[in-house]
Amino acid sequence: MLRLEVVFLPPATTPDVAVVVDVLRMTTTATVLLELGLEELAVVAASEEARAVAERSEALLIGERQGMPLPGFDHGNSPLEFTRAEVQGKRAVICTTNGSRAVEAAANARHLLLGALINDDAVAERALALATDEITFVCSGTDGRVSLEDIVGAGCIIQRLLERTGSAELSDAARTALLLAESAEGPAALVRQATHAATLSALGFDADIEFATRRGSSSVVGERRWREPARFS
């Protein structure tokens, strides 16, 4: 049966700065792609739409479903499968199960960044430069379930951010993420405990997990340059 819902007011506010976190692997891979000189990365959740966008913009098509490359796509979602020769100066479209959906869900944010463990300090710096009142970390999760690796990723960025700014008002969720990042085991060990790490490991992607936990190894931050207005006709 068709459902009807009325929202009496639009969702409270447009987020100020949103940081989408998908440590395994979308935001990690996106960071690598931009570091290798990719000119522009379009993020799309639906595979048919991704194909259409790539065709229109003559872009590389990158993506996965359940960890494996999509049929007809140029590349899967491993951060380790790209060379500078392949991506420099090019455009690409990335379509992944969870990260791309999180980017779409955060579409109305004023500023939108892609955060990972590998660029935690750079994201903290950029988010602080952009924020006027609030920074919202959007964890991508895995198939609708909360993901340990994304909470750890958000916590690591929050930790770097507090090192830079001294103080901020943390929600309980932000505090939870920070507590994980500060735990004795360390972020890398926690990421390896994540359900999705086990899935990727079973698919032979252990090197991806190791790479994704190299905290602060990149100074590149994917940032949406322009929020396209909705166009009606």
Add this chain to the structure above:
Amino acid sequence: MLRLEVVFLPPATTPDVAVVVDVLRMTTTATVLLELGLEELAVVAASEEARAVAERSEALLIGERQGMPLPGFDHGNSPLEFTRAEVQGKRAVICTTNGSRAVEAAANARHLLLGALINDDAVAERALALATDEITFVCSGTDGRVSLEDIVGAGCIIQRLLERTGSAELSDAARTALLLAESAEGPAALVRQATHAATLSALGFDADIEFATRRGSSSVVGERRWREPARFS
């Protein structure tokens, strides 16, 4: 103090079909503009951004703050101030206090329509054609407060929709809107009771209010043709 928030999962789901309702006056005016042959209407909440978009696309600049035209804009937000000669085949950017913000808030919907009293039946028809599971009406409100006219507008569209489809699962909010639309006083009288109607009346816009309550007088529905993916660099 800077606030930090972590969302452990992205907002539940991407809305299937979202209908933004701003009876007084954005979605009413948008419907008129498209009826007069406007080729494309971009909706932008921030006035500086609206100026930039209009400049890039050589578009007419339409908008208001607190009901009055914005300085340097080509037009205010009255549905009665446009001629076919002015808008046919042109592009325009519209920037209003509440309606444009609601459009941005609903940006991640798969399909996005502009609904008003003047096109209630046409919106119902189009929403039904597009929907796979849920239609969400996003009432624009007025400066962060719930607006009677938008709830009535949503209720009128729901009424038309039920006439067409026979049955649907109504949330309590959807039922509330429908009850208003079915009330003995009638939608037009209810819209005139709205706080924002009094504000517009005081500014001399009585004719706009009367026009905005002509239920089903238009068969045009503003529909976002393409959801631009977020592009990172």
